[in-house]
Amino acid sequence: MTEGVLVLGGGLAGVACAQQLAQDGIEVTLVDRNDYHQFQPLLYQVASSQLPAEDVARPHRTIFQKTPAVKVMTAGVSSVDLAAHSLTLAEGRTLSGSHVVMAAGGQPNFFGIPGAAEHAFPLYSVADAERLRLQVKSVLQEPRPSGGDEVPARNIVVVGAGPTGVETTGALSELIEALRADGKEANTGTVFLVDRGEVLLGGFSDKAHNYAHRKLTEAGVQIRLGAGVAAVHPDGVALDDGSTIPSRIVVWAGGESAAEIASAAGSMRGAGGRIDVRADLGVGDLPGVWAVGDVANIPDGAGGTLPQLGSVAQQSGRWAAQNIVRQQRGEQTKPFAYKDKGIMAMIGRNAAVAEVGKHRHQVDGPIAFAAWLGVHAMLLSGVHARTDAFLTWAWDYFDRDHAATLESSARPQRIAWGDDGDDQPHIRLDKPASVGDHTTTVRGETHG
Numbered sequence: 001m002t003e004g005v006l007v008l009g010g011g012l013a014g015v016a017c018a019q020q021l022a023q024d025g026i027e028v029t030l031v032d033r034n035d036y037h038q039f040q041p042l043l044y045q046v047a048s049s050q051l052p053a054e055d056v057a058r059p060h061r062t063i064f065q066k067t068p069a070v071k072v073m074t075a076g077v078s079s080v081d082l083a084a085h086s087l088t089l090a091e092g093r094t095l096s097g098s099h100v101v102m103a104a105g106g107q108p109n110f111f112g113i114p115g116a117a118e119h120a121f122p123l124y125s126v127a128d129a130e131r132l133r134l135q136v137k138s139v140l141q142e143p144r145p146s147g148g149d150e151v152p153a154r155n156i157v158v159v160g161a162g163p164t165g166v167e168t169t170g171a172l173s174e175l176i177e178a179l180r181a182d183g184k185e186a187n188t189g190t191v192f193l194v195d196r197g198e199v200l201l202g203g204f205s206d207k208a209h210n211y212a213h214r215k216l217t218e219a220g221v222q223i224r225l226g227a228g229v230a231a232v233h234p235d236g237v238a239l240d241d242g243s244t245i246p247s248r249i250v251v252w253a254g255g256e257s258a259a260e261i262a263s264a265a266g267s268m269r270g271a272g273g274r275i276d277v278r279a280d281l282g283v284g285d286l287p288g289v290w291a292v293g294d295v296a297n298i299p300d301g302a303g304g305t306l307p308q309l310g311s312v313a314q315q316s317g318r319w320a321a322q323n324i325v326r327q328q329r330g331e332q333t334k335p336f337a338y339k340d341k342g343i344m345a346m347i348g349r350n351a352a353v354a355e356v357g358k359h360r361h362q363v364d365g366p367i368a369f370a371a372w373l374g375v376h377a378m379l380l381s382g383v384h385a386r387t388d389a390f391l392t393w394a395w396d397y398f399d400r401d402h403a404a405t406l407e408s409s410a411r412p413q414r415i416a417w418g419d420d421g422d423d424q425p426h427i428r429l430d431k432p433a434s435v436g437d438h439t440t441t442v443r444g445e446t447h448g
């Protein structure tokens, strides 16, 4: 039995693709190992106790509640036969479709550095963000040893000075600063940012590099550039200059590669293990096979590929859907035309950089924050109707007392999405890879 178009992955790319196909009256089966969409750009707010996990995880069944053409399946996919347009679920069942859209995203890349996979905390999923938050909380709230014993190090080390590393460093240093200012915790340690490159925010302009460097230094962050990580141990990071930073909280923002399931594309993979796609987002010479978002190397029209960004994922998901519709009407597919929204990073309270427009005009401070907000509201609008609630939260968030959140058992203030109590994702902290045993299917409004 065919399941319409099969979409593997319910991130920004998969959701946008399914929504566009449904809008054009095409039946879709969207398969994801989690029963929720995770909004990655807000993960570090969860890790730094500024948002509860459920605010960045929206159940797929809620997103598609009013879209009966989209059937949602919560199941791990263990293998894919691209030529046959089929997905085999971890539980053993095989689904076949008229087309298959690979939208499986990425995963952290530890580059084989000893101890990194075991001891560092990546930030790629809601479960990762929760794990990191709990580790920060447990280390910072550890009771002092009795007698004259030394307090073990409470430093935080962030590896990788791209936008994710810089944003996470900013948020965690604000948390530390708020705890210190609160006077309840004097020994909060230092936040370190480590990168083997020579600048922060590598893809940005020199002005942005310097701005980020200055803002983080003012916030008390120790920046170690030109230093690679040689190994990660349970109690510290060894750098390749021979030095060691004692730490039990090592955040991995050092790189990403394609999701494991991309290996189904065999030799049609390129940099980062991602699937190389044609200009129209199709894969190789296989009819009816597409790859979008972080799992794909998407040509940028100038000999390179587009970066792994939310707007690339969302727009490519939509574009692949439109090309499927064109094919079904017997029309020619069209090459993907990316509308560049610019690049931006929020470094902390009232500290942000953005490079917008054709000529990458650089802005910082509140204007950059407003640009960041605009782009994130647009990304969120694909999964939440209430982007106004996000905007209200975001402006308010600058005045929040983060320390109070960590110190008490109180939960951080939620975004007022207006969801009802049942509308909760099932977030699991263990690795969610083998969920084939509890496959569930939801179509339209028939499930609550």
Ligand SMILES: Cc1cc2nc3c(=O)[nH]c(=O)nc-3n(C[C@H](O)[C@H](O)[C@H](O)COP(=O)(O)OP(=O)(O)OC[C@H]3O[C@@H](n4cnc5c(N)ncnc54)[C@H](O)[C@@H]3O)c2cc1C
Residues within 6 Å of the ligand: 008, 009, 010, 011, 012, 013, 014, 031, 032, 033, 034, 036, 037, 038, 039, 040, 041, 042, 043, 044, 075, 076, 077, 078, 103, 104, 105, 106, 123, 124, 164, 259, 260, 261, 292, 293, 294, 295, 308, 309, 310, 311, 313
């Ligand atoms: C911490 C962080 C911060 C970021 N900040 C920004 C930002 O500020 N602005 C910006 O534009 N971009 C940002 N990005 C990048 C952006 O979030 C991604 O480019 C985008 O979310 C990718 O969407 P996607 O749909 O391709 O993949 P994903 O969102 O990763 O979705 C892939 C989905 O596939 C599912 N899946 C994978 N394998 C399987 C399998 N075998 N079986 C079943 N399901 C499977 C996963 O569960 C997941 O739901 C950030 C990324 C991170 C990690």
